[in-house]
Amino acid sequence: MKGSLIILAFFVVGLLLGMYDLLPDQLLENDYSLYALYMLMFLVGIGIGSNKKSLEVIKSVNLKIILVPLSVITGTYIGVSIFALIQDNLSLIELIAVGSGFGYYSLSSVLITEISGETLGVIALLSNISREIITLLFTPLFARYFGKLAPISSGGATSMDTTLPVITKYIGSDYAIISVFSGVVLTILIPFLIAIIL
Amino acid sequence: MITVLILMTAGIILGWLLHKKERFLKVSSELTNWAIYLLLFLLGLSVGTNEKILNNFGQIGYQAILITIFAVSGSILVSWLTYIIFFRKNER
Numbered sequence: 001m002k003g004s005l006i007i008l009a010f011f012v013v014g015l016l017l018g019m020y021d022l023l024p025d026q027l028l029e030n031d032y033s034l035y036a037l038y039m040l041m042f043l044v045g046i047g048i049g050s051n052k053k054s055l056e057v058i059k060s061v062n063l064k065i066i067l068v069p070l071s072v073i074t075g076t077y078i079g080v081s082i083f084a085l086i087q088d089n090l091s092l093i094e095l096i097a098v099g100s101g102f103g104y105y106s107l108s109s110v111l112i113t114e115i116s117g118e119t120l121g122v123i124a125l126l127s128n129i130s131r132e133i134i135t136l137l138f139t140p141l142f143a144r145y146f147g148k149l150a151p152i153s154s155g156g157a158t159s160m161d162t163t164l165p166v167i168t169k170y171i172g173s174d175y176a177i178i179s180v181f182s183g184v185v186l187t188i189l190i191p192f193l194i195a196i197i198l
Numbered sequence: 199m200i201t202v203l204i205l206m207t208a209g210i211i212l213g214w215l216l217h218k219k220e221r222f223l224k225v226s227s228e229l230t231n232w233a234i235y236l237l238l239f240l241l242g243l244s245v246g247t248n249e250k251i252l253n254n255f256g257q258i259g260y261q262a263i264l265i266t267i268f269a270v271s272g273s274i275l276v277s278w279l280t281y282i283i284f285f286r287k288n289e290r
Binding site: 003006007008010011012013014015016017018019020021023032033036037038039040041042043044045046047048049050051052055064067068071072074075076077078079080082083087089090095098099106109110111113114115118119121122123124125126127128130131134135142146147148149150152153154156188191192195 | 199200201202203205206207208209210211212213214215216217223226227229230231233234235236237238239240241242243244245246247248250251252258259261262263264265266267268269270271272273274275276277278279280281282284285286
């Protein structure tokens with residue numbers, strides 16, 4: 001949670017500096033973000049590859065456990081497709097791309113900004129932050145009424161780290177490995193899904 | 199975009215090869231944080247200079263939350279089914 005607030009603070013500081021025109025124009029004209037994105041993706045890869053939890057998790061793979069991230073993806077796409085039917089501001093493709101962040105707001109917002117521009121990037125940022133917040137707040141409720149996989153699926157990619165403590169508290173630590181597995185798989189898939197969709 | 203995917207895959211392989219080098223991992227996780235801070239700062243900056251987004255910020259935020267509500271509801275319902283069919287019976 002502390003990490004999320006720091007990230008948000010950087011966004012807000014950038015926002016304010018931009019709004020009040022406090023930075024020299026040449027800084028705005030050069031687009032460094034693509035290079036920073038390249039570096040981030042390389043580093044995210046290192047993080048995934050070296051994650052001891054994910055190494056352990058790969059050993060426990062079986063057909064059943066793969067159904068969990070698969071359900072998250074299917075369910076998310078069904079959900080946003082229904083939303084696409086009742087509004088006409090965003091296209092189905094755009095909605096699916098935003099949904100494909102699965103709560104990993106820093107990565108998804110940056111990737112989507114790079115491909116589709118800032119408006120959709122901001123939507124991805126806010127939407128995926130709220131996915132993490134909803135999971136943190138409603139995990140007890142989800143676990144109680146919709147089974148033990150519900151908090152994991154609500155957490156999406158965050159179920160491997162930021163929302164893992166609260167999830168295991170309510171569904172039991174025997175589901176921790178499934179939670180981490182689902183989060184790892186979704187985290188790896190996010191850039192691929194977004195690149196394919198947009 | 200293909201560059202992004204290649205870089206991430208290269209990172210995964212490198213991370214896997216070096217997963218015992220604690221110092222390297224510490225530095226790379228610290229750098230990851232700063233890359234995220236920089237990118238979110240830059241996103242903030244470009245949003246801050248974009249009148250179209252600023253004028254519609256309320257509506258954009260409202261839409262973003264609605265997307266999440268639908269996405270989370272869909273995921274929960276599908277995984278509820280998965281739970282009932284494949285997971286629950288093993289616990290009894």
